[in-house]
Structures are given as C-alpha cells and as structure tokens.
Amino acid sequence: MNQFQRAFTSESLAEAWEIFLQDFPLALWDTVYVTVLSTFFAIVIGLPLGMFLVAGDEKGIRPMPRLLMRILNMVINFLRSVPFLILIVMVIPLTRLIVGTSVGTTASIVPLVIAAFPFVARLVETSLREVNPNIIETAQSMGATPIQILLRVMLPESVPSLVSNFTLAITTILGYTAMSGAIGGGGIGKIAIMVGYNRYKYAVLYLAVIVLVILVQIFQNTGSWLSRKLDKRLKH
C-alpha cells in the first residue's frame, strides 16, 4: 500500500473528518476574512487607479503628462509580473511596518493587496473602456467636468461590468490566499499544506481543495447573479 492509498483508508478518512470538524471552521473564517479584506483594499486602491489610467490616457477625458502615465503603467506591469511567492518575501518590510509582524493571517493581507491592486486597476480600466464613447461625448456636450464624467457617467454605466470583474478579482485573490497560507498566512491553504501535504494526510488536502472549490463557486455565482441583477440593459 503506498502513501496515496493509505490516505484513503477508513481510519485516515475518519481522522481527516475529525481534523476537518476541528480546524476548518476557523480556517474557513480566516480565508474568507483575508479574501474579503484584501479584495476590499485592492479595490480601494485599484478603482481610483484604474479610473486615473482611463481618464489620464492620451485620448482620455483628462489627458495627463505622458511620462506620468508611462511610469504608472510600468509600475503596474512590474507588480503584476512578480510571482506572488516572491512578492510576499519582497514586501516583508512593508508588512512589518503596517501590521507589526510578517506572519499570521492579518499579515498576509498586505502582500495580497500589493499583488491584487494592479490587477484590479487593469480590470477597472477594461470595464471603463467598455463604456460607450458616445455617452461620454454626450456628457461632454452637457458641460460635464472630467470628474463628473467619471463619477456620474462612466462609473454608473460600468457597474455590471465592474461587479463581474470584481468577482474575478475576489476568486483570484482567494486562490492567492492558499499560497500565502503556505508561508505564514492562515486559512484553508495553510491546512492543506501544513497538514495535508507536509504530514501526508492527503484526505485533508482533498477536503481543503473541495472547500476552496465550493467557496469559489459561491463567490462566482453570487457575483454573476449580482452583475446580472444590476444590469439595467436587460429588460426585466
């Protein structure tokens, strides 16, 4: 009997179930808490940044100095191309500065936000660029200021698209929490690695994966439903 088969004997399944009942509620809470907070902060930074990218573009409603835009784009591309595991290590000083420690559930929010906000900014950028340019022109013809166009026209018009993109962001961030769980963070990812993988309790690993899959499904379905419900272009 190899390790893998041993993971699914009745004793090990019973043991896994016990671990599940004992550790998963807290781990689930940690994962949801980290995911939701990280997404929230990523949006707090990414949304205005995405708006700025669209408005400040050469052909945007309020063109900004080209050098500034180029630097911003470079920074975003850089942050997006650093592998997440490496990013976690890179931002340790910042994490210490903000949270006071670089390990633990709350501490993992910092690298998650750093990794996610450029992604969110790009998503916001695509959502806003989908807004019908004729409507933007119409707003200009009404004498709207660039800020008014952003806040009163572009943002409301792209709500369904933003919601579905934020859904994409939250599910992606959920996946990242599993990685941060592997090095110091908490949550389902930590149990999967620490117990399931390191201690060869594969049944636990699979249970963790199932929980993550269900979580992604819940986020995704809720987000899709909300996006559809908010879209007034659909006749209902």
Added chain:
Amino acid sequence: MIELRNLSKSFMTSKGSVDALRQINLTIRDGDIYGIIGMSGAGKSTLVRCINMLEKPSEGSVIMDGRDLSTLDEKELRSMRRQVTMIFQGFNLLMQKTCLDNVMLPLRLSHVPREEARARAMEMLQMVELPDKAKSYPAQLSGGQQQRVAIARALSTNPSVLLCDEATSALDPRTTHQILELIRDIHTRMGITVIVITHQMSVVQEICNRVAILEHGTVMEEGEVSEVFSNPRSDATRALVYPEIASAIFNEEDDGQRVRLIFNGAPAARMPLIASMAIDCGILASIQSASTRSVGGMTYGYMTLEIPGGPDDLARAVNYLRKTPQISVQADVHYSMKEGQA
C-alpha cells in the same frame, strides 16, 4: 445668432491630414430651424461639434451672439454647453439610469438641487409625453421613446440652441415624423433655434426653413429650403434632391432629346401637362423620370421628358411648356442642366 466664419477643421491621422471642413461661412439666425444636409462623410458631425466646441476649429471662428467661442475658457465653455444642447442618432442615454435620472443629469451636473431638478425633469418628460416612463430604464423603451427622453434631457437646462445630429436617422419613417413634429412644436413653444444635421432630404423638407448643402467639407449651397430644393444649383444638391436622376443622367448612353421640367411651387401636383401638350402641339413625350414633392401645398421637384421628334419638336415643346406658370424648363438636359431656364 450663430455665425461661422471661415471655419476649417482638419484631423491629423496616421495617413496624413484630413480636411473635414473647409472655409465654412454660415449664419444661423435666432429662431431658425436650420438644416445641414450632406452625404455620409461630408463633415456634418464635425461641423455641429465645432458649434459647441467639442471640436476645436483649426481655423476660423464660431461666433455666438457676438462672442467668439474660441476665446472661452473651460468654465465658460461648460456653461455655454448648457445653452447649446445636443441630441444624437444613437440617443446616447445612460443605460443604467432611469429616464428620470437621465433627464435630471444635465441639471445635477450644474448643481441644481435634487428636488428642483426632479421637478424640472418631470416637467420635461411631460412635454415629450412620457411622464409614465420616469421610472423605466432606456432599454425598456422603443427608439422613438428613447429619443423623446433624450430631447427632454437636452431641453432640461432651457437651452437657446438645440443641435440634432442625425437625430432621426435610426428611426422608422413614422417615428421620424413624430419626432420632427415634436421638435417643431418645441421650436414654436420655446422659441429655440434648432440645427438639424441629416442626410435625408425629407427631414429638411419637413421642418427646416433654411438649409446648407455640405459636400467634402464645403458648403455648396445655402438658402431658403424651398429655393434650394426647387432650383438646385450644384451637383451635390441635385444628387440629394433627385437621387434617381443623378444616376440616370450620368449613366445613360443614348442621346435622345430631353426636356427637364422643374416645378417651382406649381399649385397642382398632377397637371395633365403631357396630355395637353400632345393635344395642343401633337408632341408625344415620354416620361423618363420624375420626382415631385409637396411642400406647403405647392409642388416642387422635377420631371424629365424624352421628346422623340427632331430639334423642331424639342423647341416647340420647350416653348409650350414655358407658358405653364411656376415651371422652369431646361432643354437638352443630357448635355447641360444649366441652360434654358425660364
């Protein structure tokens, strides 16, 4: 009054510069319903966008009530745009906002308090006869209804000029008619100046009092609608007024003798002209092409007759036809359309 003085606009594109407007000179008086008509790509939208400075003219100026618009700063431009509002071919309503919110938008943008804006917006929706759609979303409305909401929105700031860029081009003929009626009605009630951009001659005929014909960024003709359409002087106008003959004349190879009749407001639409010519002169003419329209009860338009006999018959026919009031006759239109006007 809006005066366009030597207005030119060119765009820099990757393929070089495009002259969208060349040396436009037009005067639009207060209270006009002024048509600007031209084929696609003629520069109509660019022209109308220059009037509210969405497009900065490359040369020349737009003078509104004595003020050169190029001297306005951003803030002044924005307040000017509340006075010169616009409706579009695609309606351009905010799809995620209710009709009421759409109509309130220009008011909210100029910081009118919410309640006051709401009251004014409801008033506007009443004027366009859609008060019951206040809480509906644009997607739930037909095209004609959406354009009505767009009109309500455009009028909410009580503008003095309404710009309509192909405002009825996406609508069927009946809805087009209703929207034009509404615009005319608003024009009368609010005393607003209306500029109507279109590629459809019927639109100009229905509501405009003056018209400019635009082609390749140049004004080919300008004047009273009845004058310009009944007696077109440029090829561009002819192509718009008589799209059928434009192709007929230039494509036909045979050189039978033709007479072209132009109805300059002849009182009756279907005079038995051909029959009486046959009886009185014994000349049998066949109708090559015809297009007449009734404007204010008078007939305008053209008819091309082919005269099968020799030059004598042609001369006699021309003489006979010239006696009919309110009709101009052009002989031998195959070679020239500018000769022989009565």
